[in-house]
Amino acid sequence: MEQKEREKILEVRDLSVGFVSHGKKVSVIRDVTIDVYQGETLAIVGESGSGKSVFTKTFTGMLDANGYISSGSIIFHGEDLAKKVKHSEWKGIRGKRIATIFQDPMTSLNPLLTIGYQIAEVIVLHHDVSMKEAKEEAVKLLEKVRIPDARNRMKDYPFQYSGGMRQRVVIAIALACRPEILICDEPTTALDVTVQSQILELIKELQREYKWTTIFITHDLGVVANVADRIAVMYGGQIVEYGTAEDIFYTPQHPYTWALLSSLPQLGMKNEPLTYIKGNPPSFVNEIVGDAFAIRNDYALRIDFLQDPPMFKISDTHYAKTWLLDPRAPKVEKPKIIQNLRERMRQAAIELKREVGDNHE
Amino acid sequence: MSNAVKPDKMPAKRDDKHSKNGLLDKVPPFVDGYDPIVSLNDVRISFKRGSVERVVIEHMNLDIMRGEIFGLVGESGSGKTTVGRAIIRVNKISGGNITYNGVKISGKISRGLTREIKTKIQMIFQDPSASLNDRANVDYIISEGLRAFHLYEDESDRLEKVEDMIRKVGLRPEHLKRYPHEFSGGQRQRIGIARSMIMRPEMIIADEPISALDVSIRAQVLNLIKEFQKEMQMTVLFIAHDLSVVKYISDRIGVIYNGKIVELTAAERLFEMPLHPYTKSLLSAVPIPDPRVEKLKKVIVYHPQEHQYTHEDEPQLYEVEPGHFVRANSSELANYKEIIGKGGIE
Numbered sequence: 117m118e119q120k121e122r123e124k125i126l127e128v129r130d131l132s133v134g135f136v137s138h139g140k141k142v143s144v145i146r147d148v149t150i151d152v153y154q155g156e157t158l159a160i161v162g163e164s165g166s167g168k169s170v171f172t173k174t175f176t177g178m179l180d181a182n183g184y185i186s187s188g189s190i191i192f193h194g195e196d197l198a199k200k201v202k203h204s205e206w207k208g209i210r211g212k213r214i215a216t217i218f219q220d221p222m223t224s225l226n227p228l229l230t231i232g233y234q235i236a237e238v239i240v241l242h243h244d245v246s247m248k249e250a251k252e253e254a255v256k257l258l259e260k261v262r263i264p265d266a267r268n269r270m271k272d273y274p275f276q277y278s279g280g281m282r283q284r285v286v287i288a289i290a291l292a293c294r295p296e297i298l299i300c301d302e303p304t305t306a307l308d309v310t311v312q313s314q315i316l317e318l319i320k321e322l323q324r325e326y327k328w329t330t331i332f333i334t335h336d337l338g339v340v341a342n343v344a345d346r347i348a349v350m351y352g353g354q355i356v357e358y359g360t361a362e363d364i365f366y367t368p369q370h371p372y373t374w375a376l377l378s379s380l381p382q383l384g385m386k387n388e389p390l391t392y393i394k395g396n397p398p399s400f401v402n403e404i405v406g407d408a409f410a411i412r413n414d415y416a417l418r419i420d421f422l423q424d425p426p427m428f429k430i431s432d433t434h435y436a437k438t439w440l441l442d443p444r445a446p447k448v449e450k451p452k453i454i455q456n457l458r459e460r461m462r463q464a465a466i467e468l469k470r471e472v473g474d475n476h477e
Numbered sequence: 478m479s480n481a482v483k484p485d486k487m488p489a490k491r492d493d494k495h496s497k498n499g500l501l502d503k504v505p506p507f508v509d510g511y512d513p514i515v516s517l518n519d520v521r522i523s524f525k526r527g528s529v530e531r532v533v534i535e536h537m538n539l540d541i542m543r544g545e546i547f548g549l550v551g552e553s554g555s556g557k558t559t560v561g562r563a564i565i566r567v568n569k570i571s572g573g574n575i576t577y578n579g580v581k582i583s584g585k586i587s588r589g590l591t592r593e594i595k596t597k598i599q600m601i602f603q604d605p606s607a608s609l610n611d612r613a614n615v616d617y618i619i620s621e622g623l624r625a626f627h628l629y630e631d632e633s634d635r636l637e638k639v640e641d642m643i644r645k646v647g648l649r650p651e652h653l654k655r656y657p658h659e660f661s662g663g664q665r666q667r668i669g670i671a672r673s674m675i676m677r678p679e680m681i682i683a684d685e686p687i688s689a690l691d692v693s694i695r696a697q698v699l700n701l702i703k704e705f706q707k708e709m710q711m712t713v714l715f716i717a718h719d720l721s722v723v724k725y726i727s728d729r730i731g732v733i734y735n736g737k738i739v740e741l742t743a744a745e746r747l748f749e750m751p752l753h754p755y756t757k758s759l760l761s762a763v764p765i766p767d768p769r770v771e772k773l774k775k776v777i778v779y780h781p782q783e784h785q786y787t788h789e790d791e792p793q794l795y796e797v798e799p800g801h802f803v804r805a806n807s808s809e810l811a812n813y814k815e816i817i818g819k820g821g822i823e
Binding site: 163164165278279308309310311312313314317335336337338339341342344361362365375376377379380381382383384386389390391392393396397458461462464465467468469470471472 | 552553554661662663664691692693694695696697699700703718719720721722724725744745748751758759760761762763764765766767768769770771772773774775776778779
């Protein structure tokens with residue numbers, strides 16, 4: 117596909133991240149390898165505790181004080197970000213070339229400073245301009261993220277903005293630095309569905325204009341169908357499946373991806389109980405032997421409890437890490453809901469009076 | 478204007494002759510098929526800060542029927558939580574009244590009645606980590622209600638009830654000695670549900686019970702609420718902001734915008750025949766897990782200014798077809814009726 121011609125902006129190789137907790141070392145990210153291509157939107161999907169946030173925090177050196185990169189590399193324009201330790205080394209990268217938007221905009225904004233000042237402050241910091249010029253630029257940015265009456269609202273404080281508007285402000289601050297990579301860490305989880313769809317639309321539009329690369333983190337597969345070019349599914353500190361959005365939604369291969377998809381309430385049928393994933397994500401306190409998902413997996417083979425599966429190639433774009441893809445593995449019947457996935461999605465769309473297009477099989 | 482009707486309200490009034498004890502005990506329905514457990518009659522709720530009064534809910538008329546799961550959907554600030562909190566008397570109302578089994582439970586009521594409401598209506602909250610006492614173990618949390626109302630005979634009876642309940646929510650008796658922080662979000666929410674269910678309530682008010690949870694574990698909490706509702710024949714007021722969630726669980730859905738119900742009907746019907754533009758915008762925002770469908774998606778943004786309401790032609794809640802209520806003025810009403818007549822084609 118076209119990705120082959122695309123330039124890689126970030127190459128993550130065998131990255132492992134450890135944490136020291138109660139004097140004990142635990143491994144939270146385990147040998148993750150993935151490429152991020154210039155200009156794409158890569159969604160990283162997983163439950164709480166899958167390591168998705170920790171993984172992307174390594175790109176900006178924002179691991180908590182007790183966390184450290186134990187091995188591997190993150191190559192960004194020829195530089196290895198994994199080798200950067202000191203605060204000063206991150207200058208010019210964190211926030212500038214790689215920016216992050218977090219879930220709760222209130223925690224990213226200072227409640228005591230005006231919106232206008234907070235945006236202008238960032239502009240002054242990263243560009244060589246006066247405060248006055250920066251404020252002019254800030255108005256333009258607020259207009260870009262569609263804050264109505266931007267000039268007057270510069271003087272407002274964060275509490276005077278609604279949740280959706282605050283998230284727009286945070287996006288405006290990220291825009292101020294013209295980042296090459298924008299990491300969106302659950303940017304819409306705290307928002308209403310109507311606001312969520314508007315924010316997603318905004319991020320997509322601005323990406324088209326500014327041509328940055330988006331890394332989108334979420335626990336809700338339903339949200340990313342709209343935004344993602346490629347999707348990586350994370351579980352237990354590893355990427356267990358990745359591929360294009362169509363690979364993941366139409367022909368998922370990993371039992372964990374099956375489980376994530378089947379638990380979406382949009383695909384639930386009235387009169388039958390919703391499916392869900394039994395048990396809890398693994399705790400990293402004890403060392404994980406074999407496949408981390410094995411104990412919750414209805415399709416687990418004996419080998420899953422003994423040996424970690426390798427990444428199997430399904431197509432040029434699609435990879436999954438499950439023993440089920442080994443040629444020696446028994447043929448299993450996918451869960452019903454996954455077998456009829458396209459049909460269910462189509463039904464859900466028709467019920468909501470959505471256009472389904474004609475390119476459906 | 479006069480054909481504006483209160484949702485499902487029939488003209489007949491029931492007469493309230495109950496024994497002194499158990500004022501809130503159920504009496505057989507006066508009219509067949511019309512059996513509301515909670516009724517909001519012209520309710521007005523406002524908050525005051527100094528001399529500034531902000532009206533959050535005005536002219537709210539709503540009946541929640543016995544045994545149904547009623548989904549109340551709206552965005553932040555729409556007043557959906559306030560409605561739930563007014564029913565359990567956390568928020569005071571400044572106009573109208575609320576009745577439970579035909580007995581007024583708003584305003585000044587006797588202490589005995591307050592106690593009764595507290596046992597018969599239970600809440601499930603959004604954030605299970607904020608709503609559970611971090612310093613109390615699970616046993617204490619679950620049995621707090623039992624203790625407060627002396628709903629057990631002796632210590633062994635209490636323990637039996639608590640153990641029975643913890644199993645029902647899918648946890649184990651050995652979890653009783655642990656503290657909330659030792660559990661995951663989904664487990665904590667199940668503890669919250671156990672704490673409510675042990676009171677054997679007639680009604681549950683679930684205020685965004687799954688919004689703070691991962692999608693992968695939302696389903697088990699939804700299933701659990703539904704199971705309890707079936708088993709105990711409870712009434713549930715399910716408050717949410719996401720239509721895809723309430724569609725699955727609710728019998729009827731009310732859409733609330735800016736303190737007013739704008740549309741109310743059976744869950745399936747709302748999806749078949751959405752009429753109010755705000756309902757349509759909510760429907761358009763539900764993400765479909767299908768990349769090809771989503772790429773064709775058109776988000777409908779609702780602008781309240783799009784209605785041409787005037788003083789002569791003010792909107793009201795009208796019944797456009799049996800059981801289907803929409804807030805409209807007379808010209809919109811005519812339009813909606815036409816749409817229904819044509820089977821939904823605009």
